Amino acid sequence: VADRPRSRDQRIRDTLEKLRTEVDCWVASADADGRAHLVPLSFAWDGTTLTMATPREGRTARNLVRAGRGRLALGPTRDVVMLEGPLEAVPVGADTGLEEAFAASAGFDPRDEQEEYVYLRLTPETVLAWREANELSGRRLMRGGTWLD
């Protein structure tokens, strides 16, 4: 049985805590021909942007750089946080602060990988959060980059 739906305030607090403490997210992407891809990736959250890292020549990086936007989810499926927004590719070597923060948060360091990685930094424009069906109403927490009151 589902609990009572959380207030928007509570959901925003829970969402920020989840972004601060979780390590992995699910990342959807697509190529220009509409072939969808899906992978789990580790991330780091700095309070306003979420950074992933993945091989520069891999499907996910190519798809996301092409699209310039990303949609990703933190789970589990009964405690979803969904983020959507523009993203920026940051090559290895371009931002030491970002690289240190990523390595500390994600538990691996793309700078040590044999393959060339790229950082992908997403600035959320839309944030949704819900647990069960009774929380689908009121799931929107951010619109156009602004947390709702």
Next chain:
Amino acid sequence: VADRPRSRDQRIRDTLEKLRTEVDCWVASADADGRAHLVPLSFAWDGTTLTMATPREGRTARNLVRAGRGRLALGPTRDVVMLEGPLEAVPVGADTGLEEAFAASAGFDPRDEQEEYVYLRLTPETVLAWREANELSGRRLMRGGTWLD
């Protein structure tokens, strides 16, 4: 610290058990212009195919029907099962057996919804399963619809 990587046999057993017992999966899709979408959906597994249900006019259904293929994942992110393959749309009313099995497994019955739903039945061609980085090697369990020996 990660455990030792599982054998392929063990991963296939674990994967089948996960498909039998889990309720939700993550579903990536894309439109013809390459805009990716991502949602969690409940599913039913009958031993060889996985059936989801979602509103017929929603983004996920339109994207997946257009593509005729799907890629979806069972989590959590440190115990991933990834399935990919062709899918078939089954309208409500077309297959009572499927509808009963879905309702029993997924915990909700699309026939009771106000919106019109569609069932989407995926036949896996590719199955991957891994937990941590040390299981990325050997993650492929099915190729071309056949479980590997």
